Amino acid sequence: MKNVILVGFSENDFSLLEMYLAEKQFSVRDLRENLAESLSKMKDPMIVFFSVQSEEDSKLLRKIITDYPQHLYGCTVPENNRDLGYAVSLLPGVQLFFLPLVKKEVQKVASKLYDAVRSINRILSVYEGLVDQHHHFRWKTRDLQISETCRFFATILMQAGMYQDDTQMDQVVLALEEALINSVEHGNLELDSSLRPQSLFEEDRYEEERVKRLGEEQYGGRYIDITLNITRESAELAITNQGPGFDTSNIKIFDEDTSEEEILDISGKGGRLISRAFDETRYNRKGTKITLIRRAPVRGDIKQS
Amino acid sequence: MDIELEKDGSTMKIIIDGNIDTDGGHELSVQLQEVMEMDDVEHVIFNMTTCRTTISSGIGKLMNFYKYIDAKKGKMEIRGISDSLYTQFMEIHLDRIFPIIRE
CATH class of the missing domain: 3.40.50.2300 (Response regulator)
Structure with missing residues (x-):
């Protein structure tokens, strides 16, 4: 029963x-x-x-x-x-x-x-029913609840069958948080990582400035746009900010040649965390838009309950 | 996320229970500063068995804490870590900086 x-x-x-x-x-x-x-x-x-x-x-x-x-x-x-x-x-x-x-x-x-x-079997039934879904969301920066928003989109991606394993949910949420935080803080709020304290004894000017700019219309009033496009083959989630952009060639890659100094750097690790949950990451030329792409697992691989 | 501190002589065990997100990162900062105010702490062991992920600024705070411990010739290690966090830390080669031991 x-x-x-x-x-x-x-x-x-x-x-x-x-x-x-x-x-x-x-x-x-x-x-x-x-x-x-x-x-x-x-x-x-x-x-x-x-x-x-x-x-x-x-x-x-x-x-x-x-x-x-x-x-x-x-x-x-x-x-x-x-x-x-x-x-x-x-x-x-x-x-x-x-x-x-x-x-x-x-x-x-x-x-x-x-x-x-x-x-x-909810995953298979969702996958069967999905044809094309395109969604556009927009928030003012100061109104955006980052953790809840990321969990919301991660849930949609899981529901759409983009991930086979429920344990991947944490990784997806984390990747989305990294991308969204970057877009908000370095994009719309124009916060530079150099403001971050180099030791825990230092005053956190970065956090103080973040809170201050959220309250200012020229920063906090800027919009964050998120579009989600889902097909049977893939999901594309794009986050766009209204900031000045950045040089995307500076994004760090962590490989065998990464120096200890780079590892010890307190910033710059977000890109790696994003790539754990998404198959491809693209930036527009200006650096104001990041697109995260996840390819759907092959139907034969989908778990049957 | 909750953080528990257990001090035994000059050894401090820091148990992080839950994922480190934006709110958790702030709490982590506060607790690490509290440890830094204890001059007699020379060896710090993190237990992150129930912490599945951390945002990059959380990693930054661990890096700053490591620099502090290293500067006073102390030791820092992670002893007990979840599988997913272990994978996350290995991908950015944190094991080259301090020991990360799975238990």
């Missing part, structure tokens, strides 16, 4: 769903608090079907999208919450409904959940 967690539904809607799902041999629970703890304890495959009614629900759903996307099979969001609906729609295979639900839709919700369970 499959466990279904319903979060955020009204008593009436919960009862209706419970009734329909019980016919389909689902065990239904209503959980709001300690969702993370419950998810970590359950061993059976689960479906978390989420209903967004309040701002708190919205925050919890965003956390599920970033941290537990593999458990999210369906979602209802208010019609006017465009960005949240869009975020959910980027997760292939997740059924999206708009509130308020009508009675017939409750039946549809239950039916969709049942269909979703039958498709047990």
Whole structure:
């Protein structure tokens, strides 16, 4: 019997769903608090079907999208919450409904959940369904949440089957963080690495200047654009900043000939970390755009669950 | 990310639990400065078994700390490191600077 967690539904809607799902041999629970703890304890495959009614629900759903996307099979969001609906729609295979639900839709919700369970190999099913997806995001630098944004895109890439191994998620997030931090700090904020303290006793002028420039419109008001283009064969993620650019020929390569002095240099290692998760890295001539390319694994190599 | 310090005479064990991201890097700075204020510490052992990745500025902070220890003729090593972090450090040849031991 499959466990279904319903979060955020009204008593009436919960009862209706419970009734329909019980016919389909689902065990239904209503959980709001300690969702993370419950998810970590359950061993059976689960479906978390989420209903967004309040701002708190919205925050919890965003956390599920970033941290537990593999458990999210369906979602209802208010019609006017465009960005949240869009975020959910980027997760292939997740059924999206708009509130308020009508009675017939409750039946549809239950039916969709049942269909979703039958498709047990999510990676292969995503890969099968993916044709072409192009997405463009834009933030002002001072509004950008780097870690959460990188985790969001890494999740999409994992969901799209670009990586076979879930343990690669950390590497992907790290690579994206390196690329995005460089674009923000050296690009839009025009921070020079020479400001970094050469010892831990020195005042961190780099950090002070970073915070200061984020608050200034001429720096913090600049935009970061991220475009993501996914096909069956590959994913291309490009990060563009509005800074002055840099000389891309200065990017360090770590090989057998790297000197101890270069290794001891406190900066310049980001490029290597990026190349661990992506097959190719390209810069535009001006140095204001980095494109990260990942080639999809061959279909025969995809894990079957 | 959490950092624990365990001092035994002139040896300081620094246990880093969790990945070093932008927030973690700041916490790492604070803790390393605290260790640097202890004049009697000569040998520092990092345990990074549960740290899977670090951003490059985190590596920079470890480099600065190494320079401090080296300048006072002390020793620094990593004893216990996750597989993914070990791979990350090997790719930038950090093992040429200080010992990195998998346990």
